[in-house]
Amino acid sequence: MLTRYSALIFAAGLAFMLFVLFSGLPLGAPGMVVGQAVLDRAPAEVGAANIVTAVVLGYRGIDTMGELAILFAAATAIGLVLGRSRGSRHCPPAIQPGGFILRAGNDMLFPLLLVVGLYIILHGHLTPGGGFQGGVVLAAAFVLPVLARPTDMPSHAAMAWIEGLAGAAFILTGMAALAYDRAFLAPLLGTGEMGALVSAGTLPILYLAVGLKVGAELASLLLSLTEEGGD
Amino acid sequence: MTEFTLYTFLAASLGLIAIGIGGVILSRNLFRIVLALSIAEAGGNLLLVLIGFRHDAIAPIIEPGRALTTMVDSIPQAMVLTSIVIGAGVQALALALAIRARASYGTLDMGIMRARMEADINRVAGAESAASLHAPASSSTLLTERKA
Amino acid sequence: MNHSVLALVPALPLLASFLLPLVPGAARRLVGPLTLLAVAFIGLNLWPLVQTEPMVLAVGDFAPPLGITFYADSVSALFVIAVALVTLVLWPWSGSDAGNLDRKQSLTLILAGACGGLAVSGDLFNVYVFYELAAVASFGLAAGARTAAAQIATFRYVVIGSLCSLLALLGITLIYVQTGTVNLAHLAQLAPLKLHNPLGLAAFFMILLGLGVKAELFLVNTWAPDVYATAEARVSGLLAGLVSKLALLAVVRLLVLIFPLPEARDALLLLGMLGILSGEFAAFRARDVKRMLAWSSIAQLGAAFVAFAIPGPAGLAAGLAVALHHLLVKPALFLLADRWGGSLAQITGAARNSPVSAGLFVLFILSMLGVPPLPGFWAKYLLLSGLAAQPEGLWWLAGAIILLTTVVEAVYLFRVIGALYGRDHTVTPKTQSATAVIGSGVFAAVLLAVAFSAPLLALPLNRMAVQMADSAAYIARVLPPVLPGVAP
Numbered sequence: 124m125l126t127r128y129s130a131l132i133f134a135a136g137l138a139f140m141l142f143v144l145f146s147g148l149p150l151g152a153p154g155m156v157v158g159q160a161v162l163d164r165a166p167a168e169v170g171a172a173n174i175v176t177a178v179v180l181g182y183r184g185i186d187t188m189g190e191l192a193i194l195f196a197a198a199t200a201i202g203l204v205l206g207r208s209r210g211s212r213h214c215p216p217a218i219q220p221g222g223f224i225l226r227a228g229n230d231m232l233f234p235l236l237l238v239v240g241l242y243i244i245l246h247g248h249l250t251p252g253g254g255f256q257g258g259v260v261l262a263a264a265f266v267l268p269v270l271a272r273p274t275d276m277p278s279h280a281a282m283a284w285i286e287g288l289a290g291a292a293f294i295l296t297g298m299a300a301l302a303y304d305r306a307f308l309a310p311l312l313g314t315g316e317m318g319a320l321v322s323a324g325t326l327p328i329l330y331l332a333v334g335l336k337v338g339a340e341l342a343s344l345l346l347s348l349t350e351e352g353g354d
Numbered sequence: 355m356t357e358f359t360l361y362t363f364l365a366a367s368l369g370l371i372a373i374g375i376g377g378v379i380l381s382r383n384l385f386r387i388v389l390a391l392s393i394a395e396a397g398g399n400l401l402l403v404l405i406g407f408r409h410d411a412i413a414p415i416i417e418p419g420r421a422l423t424t425m426v427d428s429i430p431q432a433m434v435l436t437s438i439v440i441g442a443g444v445q446a447l448a449l450a451l452a453i454r455a456r457a458s459y460g461t462l463d464m465g466i467m468r469a470r471m472e473a474d475i476n477r478v479a480g481a482e483s484a485a486s487l488h489a490p491a492s493s494s495t496l497l498t499e500r501k502a
Numbered sequence: 503m504n505h506s507v508l509a510l511v512p513a514l515p516l517l518a519s520f521l522l523p524l525v526p527g528a529a530r531r532l533v534g535p536l537t538l539l540a541v542a543f544i545g546l547n548l549w550p551l552v553q554t555e556p557m558v559l560a561v562g563d564f565a566p567p568l569g570i571t572f573y574a575d576s577v578s579a580l581f582v583i584a585v586a587l588v589t590l591v592l593w594p595w596s597g598s599d600a601g602n603l604d605r606k607q608s609l610t611l612i613l614a615g616a617c618g619g620l621a622v623s624g625d626l627f628n629v630y631v632f633y634e635l636a637a638v639a640s641f642g643l644a645a646g647a648r649t650a651a652a653q654i655a656t657f658r659y660v661v662i663g664s665l666c667s668l669l670a671l672l673g674i675t676l677i678y679v680q681t682g683t684v685n686l687a688h689l690a691q692l693a694p695l696k697l698h699n700p701l702g703l704a705a706f707f708m709i710l711l712g713l714g715v716k717a718e719l720f721l722v723n724t725w726a727p728d729v730y731a732t733a734e735a736r737v738s739g740l741l742a743g744l745v746s747k748l749a750l751l752a753v754v755r756l757l758v759l760i761f762p763l764p765e766a767r768d769a770l771l772l773l774g775m776l777g778i779l780s781g782e783f784a785a786f787r788a789r790d791v792k793r794m795l796a797w798s799s800i801a802q803l804g805a806a807f808v809a810f811a812i813p814g815p816a817g818l819a820a821g822l823a824v825a826l827h828h829l830l831v832k833p834a835l836f837l838l839a840d841r842w843g844g845s846l847a848q849i850t851g852a853a854r855n856s857p858v859s860a861g862l863f864v865l866f867i868l869s870m871l872g873v874p875p876l877p878g879f880w881a882k883y884l885l886l887s888g889l890a891a892q893p894e895g896l897w898w899l900a901g902a903i904i905l906l907t908t909v910v911e912a913v914y915l916f917r918v919i920g921a922l923y924g925r926d927h928t929v930t931p932k933t934q935s936a937t938a939v940i941g942s943g944v945f946a947a948v949l950l951a952v953a954f955s956a957p958l959l960a961l962p963l964n965r966m967a968v969q970m971a972d973s974a975a976y977i978a979r980v981l982p983p984v985l986p987g988v989a990p
């Protein structure tokens with residue numbers, strides 16, 4: 124009991140301390156030192172209408188590379204922990220097969236989810252959304268069939284190929300800039316016309332790689348957890 | 355957005371962080387610990403978005419043909435994307451570890467598991483200790499838990 | 503040399519780890535070692551270039567501070583080489599299960615990439631990303647022993663790690679709100695105006711606790727003994743030897759560039775002293791060799807924190823010496839303790855079965871204690887003379903604690919030596935594995951080479967420390983005189 128109360132007091136004290144720390148800050152009117160410079164220069168330097176995309180893939184592209192690697196590391200680590208080695212006996216999970224409504228709904232939703240996911244990814248440099256958000260929708264498209272028809276799961280091998288190739292495509296696109304004597308991850312191919320689908324140089328290619336990678340990564344993550352949870 | 359809503363958001367994000375950290379300390383159940391972690395991370399992410407907010411500004415997306423107006427800071431938004439992805443990966447890994455640990459120890463109680471872990475480490479090391487008095491893994495607890 | 507090679511330090515290992523599961527056949531086993539050799543090659547080429555003038559890369563050609571910058575001085579170059587070579591020595595060459603071996607090799611490559619990124623990154627948020635990447639990879643490797651105990655130990659590690667990362671993220675948020683930038687050079691420029699206040703210090707302490715998890719800082723190091731006792735020896739060596747040093751380097755960069763304040767130094771000094779005390783006494787009480795090594799590693803990193811707390815180049819030189827010495831000694835000891843892990847009774851008489859590795863073990867232990875010709879002595883000497891040069895009582899107290907705990911260290915380490923060469927054994931001790939002997943032999947060779955060339959190394963060490971301490975040069979090198987698009 125004592126630990127409970129002391130933990131509660133600790134949490135309350137922490138909240139108070141954080142509130143004191145943050146309440147004096149200029150909320151609603153940030154200093155915008157680098158932020159304003161990015162807003163001013165991004166249209167000319169990157170050419171993406173969505174400036175968050177310009178930051179994610181341009182100004183802070185290395186962070187995104189790190190993120191992809193974090194997802195890959197998490198999926199690999201989960202594979203290692205849950206320990207179904209490749210090529211070993213495949214136990215079908217003991218989930219009940221879905222009913223008629225779930226199966227029929229899945230059949231209708233699957234193509235729609237694919238289209239929506241790809242649309243969000245390909246318009247990432249123009250509208251809100253992008254590789255991460257679209258990738259999650261793609262992953263949902265491949266996880267939904269697992270609920271409807273647990274007996275035929277998507278194969279891990281195919282996922283592994285998409286994971287590897289999409290991640291490699293991101294880094295290789297970054298390295299391509301070296302051939303033009305530019306710095307790693309420098310945007311190539313010009314900025315194009317602002318707001319057009321084919322614009323912002325290599326950004327759509329990078330976002331496509333991110334989207335496929337995130338989708339495959341999340342799908343294989345969920346599949347590993349499902350296979351294990353079925354025991 | 356008025357000052358009042360802004361500070362409500364601030365209080366909410368800090369409150370989520372405090373609830374999450376308190377939850378991690380208070381819970382003994384592995385699954386609840388993971389949940390508390392994700393609550394705390396949600397608070398941190400909300401805070402990060404909040405500091406990029408600017409009064410009378412629009413989302414940082416340029417629409418052709420519209421005059422440029424003030425936009426909110428886009429850098430915290432990019433950072434929060436990163437931090438959400440990191441959180442998702444770490445939480446999935448924690449869940450996988452919890453699943454495995456339950457399969458081998460038959461419980462999700464952190465206290466019992468830590469005692470068992472100590473006993474296991476000491477047994478491998480060949481040193482005996484008070485902790486080894488607990489029943490070894492794969493004994494009765496596992497069966498009762500499974501039935502329950 | 504194109505400056506973009508700096509970006510290849512993290513990018514090459516990540517690329518290799520993405521592609522490793524797709525490479526067919528026997529070539530798959532070559533991917534990792536070849537990549538690490540390539541990174542080592544980059545590091546070795548970097549080393550002479552950055553001696554006089556550090557190298558700066560604006561990633562994506564975006565002028566700093568808008569984009570992310572990579573910055574390599576001689577310390578970074580040294581750590582890039584160390585990351586590649588130490589990972590190569592501790593590489594998972596073989597395993598019982600091919601699929602799991604692939605995964606371990608992928609994770610090890612990611613760990614190497616993240617550590618390389620930490621060595622060269624010049625952006626606060628980017629440091630956080632690479633730190634998290636190293637964290638996730640090390641969680642996976644720590645759980646890779648696949649025993650139930652390892653999984654629980656790793657779970658606690660994950661919980662402590664992600665809570666403290668959240669704290670670090672809050673610290674970064676606090677810094678960003680006050681300055682509007684996350685570029686280290688830009689922050690260093692703005693710090694005297696905007697960050698040298700209680701809020702800035704609060705942010706520093708949050709980031710210190712966050713990055714301190716991997717650097718085994720006192721308060722957030724409770725995961726270490728359990729993880730090191732349950733993980734594979736290779737992994738313990740990587741975590742204690744390599745990852746902790748890179749986290750330490752990130753903290754020191756912050757301390758030197760942004761928070762060169764007495765309060766920040768005092769915090770490092772106090773936490774370091776507590777780490778030394780708790781580590782040495784817990785190691786004294788530990789009954790099995792692996793946990794003894796884990797606790798003594800906490801104590802030695804505490805000493806490194808104390809050393810880096812000393813102001814000026816003297817402190818950096820001492821800290822680098824302590825950290826690099828620990829980098830050489832601890833992985834080798836973990837490798838040797840793999841087969842001998844266990845109570846002292848289990849290793850009694852082990853020297854008769856495997857005299858070479860017993861001899862290596864004694865060599866490393868003597869260096870750890872600071873017996874004169876060995877590098878450990880020079881590290882301790884630099885540390886103590888640095889502390890003695892300080893005017894105040896707290897520094898001298900730290901020196902006294904280090905001297906006193908050396909006695910404690912000697913007692914428990916000589917207990918192990920006594921057991922190794924003991925006669926009255928009840929259990930036949932296991933013989934050493936070839937990989938452990940070869941791996942620790944490599945470390946021993948480097949250790950002896952350093953011992954014989956110690957007088958020659960004083961000059962480069964000092965030059966590195968002076969270069970690292972010069973924050974004005976860092977700012978001038980990264981930022982152009984007039985910032986593009988940023989109002990002064």
